[in-house]
Amino acid sequence: MRTRALAATGVGIITAGLLATGAAAAQAAPAGLPYGVTPYENANVRSGPATSYSITGHVTAGEPRGASCWTHGQSITDNGYTNDVWVRLAEGYVSAVYLKGDQYGGLPASATC
Numbered sequence: 001m002r003t004r005a006l007a008a009t010g011v012g013i014i015t016a017g018l019l020a021t022g023a024a025a026a027q028a029a030p031a032g033l034p035y036g037v038t039p040y041e042n043a044n045v046r047s048g049p050a051t052s053y054s055i056t057g058h059v060t061a062g063e064p065r066g067a068s069c070w071t072h073g074q075s076i077t078d079n080g081y082t083n084d085v086w087v088r089l090a091e092g093y094v095s096a097v098y099l100k101g102d103q104y105g106g107l108p109a110s111a112t113c
Contacts, residue, residue, distance in 0.1 A: 087099060
């Protein structure tokens, strides 16, 4: 009975419940990538994990994006927080310092590039 009740409520409620419990992979993953991340502020996306790489796009605060993995790169400091983790999106890399979640931008620690 519980399975039917959950199925009838829709995927949005199930996903919201998983997000509330902290399940990292439960976020919607746009662009068909395995993970979802959400920027908390606008930021550049770059072709590699450092500001010396070319800008390939932008992320907009509050808009979920698909992500595939994370890697170490240039340390970035913003709002008093420093991190050297960069998350790979479909169009390039964004510093995890601009993403909601933990030091990996909400990706599992095992999701290395």
